[in-house]
Structures are given as structure tokens and as C-alpha cells.
Amino acid sequence: MIIDDVIIGKGIGDIEFSRENTIFVLIAGTTEVSLRSGITAAGASPEFTRITPTVDAEIIGEGKCLSTADPPMTPEGIPTPAIVSRAILDLTGLRSLIVNGGFSVRPKTAFFETYIEPSRDPGLDRAVMEAERVMEAGRRLGKILDGNFKNIILGESFPGGTTTAYVVLRSLGIDSGTSSSMPVDPDNLKKKVAEESFRRRNVRSPLEAATEYGDNLMIFMIGLAESIRSSKMILGGGTQMANAANLIAKVNGRTDQVVATTQWVFSHRSDLFRILGLEDRSIISVMDFGRMRNNGLRLYNQGHVREGVGMGALYSYARIAGFSREEIESAIDDFYTTFLR
Amino acid sequence: MIIDDVIIGKGIGDIEFSRENTIFVLIAGTTEVSLRSGITAAGASPEFTRITPTVDAEIIGEGKCLSTADPPMTPEGIPTPAIVSRAILDLTGLRSLIVNGGFSVRPKTAFFETYIEPSRDPGLDRAVMEAERVMEAGRRLGKILDGNFKNIILGESFPGGTTTAYVVLRSLGIDSGTSSSMPVDPDNLKKKVAEESFRRRNVRSPLEAATEYGDNLMIFMIGLAESIRSSKMILGGGTQMANAANLIAKVNGRTDQVVATTQWVFSHRSDLFRILGLEDRSIISVMDFGRMRNNGLRLYNQGHVREGVGMGALYSYARIAGFSREEIESAIDDFYTTFLR
Numbered sequence: 146m147i148i149d150d151v152i153i154g155k156g157i158g159d160i161e162f163s164r165e166n167t168i169f170v171l172i173a174g175t176t177e178v179s180l181r182s183g184i185t186a187a188g189a190s191p192e193f194t195r196i197t198p199t200v201d202a203e204i205i206g207e208g209k210c211l212s213t214a215d216p217p218m219t220p221e222g223i224p225t226p227a228i229v230s231r232a233i234l235d236l237t238g239l240r241s242l243i244v245n246g247g248f249s250v251r252p253k254t255a256f257f258e259t260y261i262e263p264s265r266d267p268g269l270d271r272a273v274m275e276a277e278r279v280m281e282a283g284r285r286l287g288k289i290l291d292g293n294f295k296n297i298i299l300g301e302s303f304p305g306g307t308t309t310a311y312v313v314l315r316s317l318g319i320d321s322g323t324s325s326s327m328p329v330d331p332d333n334l335k336k337k338v339a340e341e342s343f344r345r346r347n348v349r350s351p352l353e354a355a356t357e358y359g360d361n362l363m364i365f366m367i368g369l370a371e372s373i374r375s376s377k378m379i380l381g382g383g384t385q386m387a388n389a390a391n392l393i394a395k396v397n398g399r400t401d402q403v404v405a406t407t408q409w410v411f412s413h414r415s416d417l418f419r420i421l422g423l424e425d426r427s428i429i430s431v432m433d434f435g436r437m438r439n440n441g442l443r444l445y446n447q448g449h450v451r452e453g454v455g456m457g458a459l460y461s462y463a464r465i466a467g468f469s470r471e472e473i474e475s476a477i478d479d480f481y482t483t484f485l486r
Numbered sequence: 487m488i489i490d491d492v493i494i495g496k497g498i499g500d501i502e503f504s505r506e507n508t509i510f511v512l513i514a515g516t517t518e519v520s521l522r523s524g525i526t527a528a529g530a531s532p533e534f535t536r537i538t539p540t541v542d543a544e545i546i547g548e549g550k551c552l553s554t555a556d557p558p559m560t561p562e563g564i565p566t567p568a569i570v571s572r573a574i575l576d577l578t579g580l581r582s583l584i585v586n587g588g589f590s591v592r593p594k595t596a597f598f599e600t601y602i603e604p605s606r607d608p609g610l611d612r613a614v615m616e617a618e619r620v621m622e623a624g625r626r627l628g629k630i631l632d633g634n635f636k637n638i639i640l641g642e643s644f645p646g647g648t649t650t651a652y653v654v655l656r657s658l659g660i661d662s663g664t665s666s667s668m669p670v671d672p673d674n675l676k677k678k679v680a681e682e683s684f685r686r687r688n689v690r691s692p693l694e695a696a697t698e699y700g701d702n703l704m705i706f707m708i709g710l711a712e713s714i715r716s717s718k719m720i721l722g723g724g725t726q727m728a729n730a731a732n733l734i735a736k737v738n739g740r741t742d743q744v745v746a747t748t749q750w751v752f753s754h755r756s757d758l759f760r761i762l763g764l765e766d767r768s769i770i771s772v773m774d775f776g777r778m779r780n781n782g783l784r785l786y787n788q789g790h791v792r793e794g795v796g797m798g799a800l801y802s803y804a805r806i807a808g809f810s811r812e813e814i815e816s817a818i819d820d821f822y823t824t825f826l827r
Contacts, residue, residue, distance in 0.1 A: 165633055240629050251599070255626055258592070285596055288581050292506055294633035340740040 150432070151461045152469060156425030157403055162465045163463040164238045166295035169230075169381075169455060169462075170286075171205050171302065173198035174247030175263035176272070176360040179305030183334050186219035186326040187304035187453065193217070194304040195249040200455050201227035202243045203303040205234070208252030209483075214223055216484050219326065224442050224481060226453040230300065232480035233459040233473060237466055244286060246303065247361040257286060264360040269342030276356040278363050283368020292375035298405070298462060299369070300381045300455020303362050310388035312339040312358040314417075317351060317391070322418040324410045328448035335453035339422075351395040360443050363392055370397045378402040379428075381458025383410030383451060384417055391421045400426070405458035430460040437478050439485075489774070491811060492802045497766030498744055502808045503569040507636035510571075510796060510803075511627075512546050512643065514539035515588030516604035517613070517701040519644030524675050527560035527667040528645035528794065534558070534605075535645040536590040541562070542568035542643040542655075543584045546575065547595030547647035550656050550824075556705045557825050560667065562787045565822060567794040571616055571641065573821035574800040574814060578807055585627060587644070598627060601762030605701040608653055617697040617705050624709020639746070639803060641712070641722045641796020644703050651698040651729035653680040655758075658692060658732070662758040664725035665751045669789035693738040704733055718767075722799025723750030724792060731783045732762045746799035748773050750792040771801040778819050780826075795821040 153160065179185045179194040181251065188194035197217040198234065200210050202213040204227040210216050217225040242258035255404055259282035264272045273279055290297055307323040312335070322330055339358075348354045355363040366389040380386035383406045394400045404418075405428040411418060418424050434445040463473050494501065520526045527533030538558040541551050543569040551557050556568040558689040575582055584597035588604040600623035605613045614620055631638055648664040653676070655664065662670055680699075689695045696704040707730040711719065721727035724747045734743050745759075746769040752759060759765050775786040804814050
């Protein structure tokens with residue numbers, strides 16, 4: 146089977162995706178670095194980014210927003226990728242599980258409660274105050290899921306997470322930029338956070354870097370990778386998940402995960418994937434929203450949003466599971482329309 | 487393989503239990519009927535029974551009590567069966583998942599958050615105010631788990647749950663007694679609750695009976711049975727689970743579940759299992775705590791506690807998975823000792 150719009154790295158063997166053998170796990174939480182002005186577009190204002198993971202979870206779990214009137218959107222009104230992901234989940238019947246990765250406000254939908262607290266701004270404070278608790282939560286969830294699904298697709302909703310990924314990567318000597326939800330990256334802001342973080346405290350290991358400068362997602366993924374031994378972990382996300390894959394390589398000594406993202410991230414930050422040696426184990430969804438009826442979605446083609454909530458991985462999942470481009474695009478367009486009044 | 491102390495109903499085919507193919511799911515919650523004096527021994531006082539599901543969950547999840555200083559115990563000081571179940575989980579390495587079935591207080595351990603509220607005293611109020619939400623939570627969890635585990639062992643911590651089971655069974659024309667956590671059943675109290683409930687409101691269907699007179703466990707199990715199609719559901723509990731199996735037969739039209747309990751329940755209430763036609767699809771653990779060093783455990787042999795937190799099912803699981811009586815008994819005795827100071 147040849148699928149033009151899905152590029153599978155040559156180090157990845159056969160991928161078999163079906164609704165029976167795969168689960169989508171969304172890890173969602175706040176990192177307080179998103180409260181700095183200009184860091185992220187995952188919310189109409191910095192303060193609103195606190196609740197973006199909550200409402201993303203509600204869209205995935207319930208198909209609608211419950212804690213806010215409107216879905217999360219960029220200041221320009223471009224909607225959250227949670228809408229894309231939920232539309233694909235509905236279309237394909239894939240099952241999903243939401244995990245508290247540090248909600249500021251708990252979502253009004255079923256989720257796996259871990260009691261993880263929001264992570265802090267690394268320029269001001271240790272990012273993950275209770276790293277052992279977060280890692281243990283990852284280990285436990287991994288233990289529950291391992292071996293019972295062939296594929297575990299992990300998505301994230303962590304506004305500001307590309308900034309913490311940048312700081313951690315730079316602390317490990319990797320000075321490539323990370324992506325962001327904005328067409329023009331806030332590189333100077335990211336550098337400022339990094340410099341403040343490094344001034345605040347030095348670290349001596351990748352795990353310490355993730356704890357001091359990173360966020361809950363990174364620590365949780367390290368915990369998951371400790372206990373997921375039989376299932377294939379598919380890290381659904383852009384430079385945040387590239388960073389997570391790098392941490393898992395350094396901390397867990399494992400490089401058998403797949404990273405799945407969009408070409409909107411990959412073409413923007415292919416240098417990072419190359420430097421981290423991830424090209425051969427990446428799946429890239431070549432998504433094109435140019436045919437969408439809704440302008441908010443068409444703007445994805447111009448570098449807004451790029452990735453999030455496992456959107457790229459879920460697109461590849463749907464294509465490999467046998468759904469057509471047209472079916473997927475219609476599902477997304479139609480579902481987004483239900484949010485417009 | 488012949489296991490003297492596990493009796494497998496003749497309608498049950500081969501049972502294959504291993505830590506790879508099985509998960510233990512604990513559904514725990516409050517029913518306010520337990521606040522009536524004399525209804526249950528699952529707590530040192532009626533008010534304490536509110537928190538028994540919370541602390542049972544902590545014992546299963548963390549191996550210790552976090553929300554109280556001491557484990558739940560009967561007024562005579564006989565410890566909660568959560569201790570027996572956790573000891574077996576530790577010994578066998580079986581994985582587990584805790585579900586909020588209506589906690590009064592949320593446990594300090596990871597769990598699947600459903601937002602289910604405690605169920606009410608059916609003599610005073612509709613027992614399950616949001617039955618559709620509870621059923622939907624069951625459906626969702628079932629969807630996540632179905633097909634990925636060969637066996638799903640369901641345990642419960644619902645103090646007062648044998649009283650609500652009694653009321654529901656009687657409303658369906660079955661006038662056999664249910665078991666209880668006390669050596670002498672509080673039959674008159676149960677009858678009083680039933681009469682108050684029937685006076686409060688009539689019902690016209692088994693589902694309505696479970697909603698008006700029952701508790702969250704019953705409704706959640708009906709939801710689970712809707713979405714668990716490939717995995718084997720093993721209802722780990724006594725007369726509460728016998729009642730759940732009967733409701734699933736009546737509401738879902740399915741009789742392919744197994745009920746697994748202790749001989750402490752079965753020999754006490756074999757008439758109920760017979761009337762409900764459950765004998766051929768029951769697994770009975772012939773447990774004997776007579777050799778325990780701890781007196782609190784030896785008293786189980788005198789009809790205290792009898793069942794709870796999936797204890798009987800987990801004992802059978804461990805025996806069929808290849809652990810000896812002696813290993814299991816030592817694990818329980820040793821683990822209980824860690825709670826004594």
C-alpha cells in the first residue's frame with residue numbers, strides 16, 4: 146500500500162494500525178511558562194492558556210467545550226488541533242484515554258487522575274517539583290497499558306511546551322530551535338527563558354535538566370518508557386515529542402519509539418529531527434487544509450498551530466487504517482462547523 | 487491441574503489466568519445507606535464507612551492508608567479485605583486500576599476519574615440520581631479495556647452494598663437474603679430499607695429498580711457489560727456481584743459473565759446463587775485463614791467480612807496462575823502485619 150501523504154521513516158518496520166490494536170492517550174497539563182506574554186498561541190490570551198489543556202481534554206472526551214463557551218484558539222481565532230484529533234477519533238472509532246499531566250482546572254470528562262500539579266516556569270522555579278511522583282504516574286499507566294495494545298499513540302496538550310523543550314535541548318548542547326504554535330517563532334523569548342533558567346541553576350544530567358527546565362510531559366514520558374516494554378510507543382507531536390524521544394534515549398537508553406508529527410513541524414524544524422537522529426524513526430503526515438470550507442482551518446496551511454493533541458499521529462493512523470484524505474478532511478471540516486454559531 | 491481449594495462451575499470452560507492477560511479493576515464508592523446504624527461492618531462506625539472505599543483504594547493503589555491512620559476495620563477490629571487483595575496483587579504482580587464509583591473523599595492514589603457522585607439511601611431518595619452518566623462511565627471504561635485483556639476481574643468496595651442488592655433483588659421478586667460483612671445478617675434492617683424504598687416509589691423495570699433502589703455499582707456494571715464484548719468479565723464479589731450478574735442478564739440480555747467469590751459467601755447464601763442460576767458460572771475460593779498468625783485474619787473464618795474488594799476472585803486468580811496456598815497465606819499475613827504498630 147502506498148500512501149502519498151504519509152512518509153514513514155526507513156528504520157520503522159511494518160506499521161499495523163487498527164481500532165482493535167491501538168489506543169490514543171492524551172497527556173494534558175499546564176506549564177506556567179505559557180503565562181509569559183508571547184510564548185504560545187495556544188489560547189486567546191496568556192491567562193487563557195492555563196485552561197487550554199482542560200478544554201482540549203473536553204473536546205477529546207466529550208466532543209464539545211464544557212469549561213468555556215468557545216474552543217481554545219489562537220489570538221487570530223484559529224482553532225485548537227483538539228478539534229482535528231477528535232474528528233479523526235470519531236471517524237475511525239479509535240479509543241482514547243485522557244491523563245492529568247498537571248491540569249490547572251480539571252476537565253469535565255473522564256480521565257486518569259494522577260494528582261500531578263501544573264509545572265512551573267523554569268526561569269523562576271524548579272519546573273517539576275515532584276518529579277518522582279510524576280515519573281511513578283507514568284510507570285503506572287504504562288504498566289496498565291503495556292502489551293495489551295500493539296500501538297500506544299501519545300498526544301499532548303501543553304501550551305508553552307516547545308519553550309521548555311527548547312530550554313532542555315539547549316541545556317543538553319543542542320542549539321536548534323524548536324517549533325511553536327505561531328508562524329514566527331518567539332526565539333528571543335525562548336532564549337530569555339533559557340538564560341534565566343541556566344542562571345537559576347546548573348544541572349548535571351538529562352533527567353535533572355527535564356526536572357529543572359522541562360515540564361511534566363517529559364518526566365511522565367520517561368516513566369512511561371520504563372514500563373512500556375511490549376507495546377510500540379508512538380510519540381505524537383512535534384519538537385516537544387522529539388525532545389521527549391531524545392530524553393528517553395538518554396535516560397532510559399531506549400530508541401525504539403516512533404515520533405509521528407505533521408510536515409508543518411517537520412519542514413520547519415527538520416534540522417532538529419536530523420541532529421537528534423530521529424528521521425529514520427519518524428512518521429510525517431503531509432496534511433493539507435487548503436480544501437477546507439472553514440477559513441480557520443485553511444490557515445493551518447500558513448504555519449499556524451502546526452501540531453498538538455496528537456493531530457499528526459492521528460492523521461497517519463487514519464490513513465494507514467484505510468481512511469481516505471477526503472473522508473478525513475470532511476470529518477474535520479464538519480466537526481469544526483459544530484463549534485461555530 | 488486440580489486445585490482443591492478452587493471450585494469452578496461446570497458451565498465455565500477453561501480459565502487461563504496470567505499477569506499478562508488479566509487486569510483487576512476496583513470500583514469503589516459510597517452508598518449513603520451505610521450511614522444507617524447496623525447496616526454494615528465495613529468501617530468502625532457508620533460515619534467511617536463513608537471513607538472505607540477511599541482507604542480501600544489507597545491500600546490497593548499504594549499498599550498503605552493515606553487518608554486515615556488505620557485501615558478500615560469492623561467494630562471488632564477485623565481488617566478490610568483490601569489488605570488480602572493487595573497482598574495477592576503484590577505476590578502475583580497482577581496489574582490493577584481503581585475507578586471512582588462515587589467516592590465521598592477522593593483517594594490519594596491514581597484512579598480513573600468519572601465524576602460519579604455517592605449514591606443515596608434508597609429509603610429516602612432515588613439511589614442513583616444521574617444514572618445515564620454512571621452508565622456512560624461504565625461504557626467508556628469498558629471500551630478502553632475490551633479485547634485487550636482476556637480477563638477483566640471486577641472488584642468492589644461499596645459498604646452497604648449488600649443492603650441495596652437485597653432491595654433490588656426483592657423488588658424483582660427474589661426474596662432470598664443477601665450476605666453481609668457481619669456474622670449475623672441485619673435482615674430486619676434490610677427489610678426496613680426495602681419497605682421504605684418500595685413505599686417511596688414503584689418501578690417498572692430492572693434498570694429502574696437499580697436506579698431507584700440500588701447503587702452506582704449496579705449501573706456501572708450494566709454500562710461495562712454494554713461495551714465489554716471480547717474480554718471475559720469476572721464479577722469478583724458475593725451477593726452484590728450475584729445481583730449485578732442478574733441485572734446484566736435482565737438489562738443487557740447477557741449471561742456470559744463469571745461470578746467469583748469466597749465460600750464464606752457461597753456457603754452462607756448458596757440459595758441465592760441457585761435461584762439466580764449462577765452456580766454453573768461461579769468460581770468459589772475455599773479460603774481458610776485458620777493458619778494465620780494474626781487473629782484479625784483468623785476471625786474471617788468465623789463469618790466476619792466474608793468478601794469484598796475482589797478478594798475471592800483474586801485468590802482464585804493466584805491459585806490458577808500457579809501460586810500455592812502457603813505462598814498466598816504468608817503474603818496476606820505478612821502484609822497485614824505491616825499495618826500493626
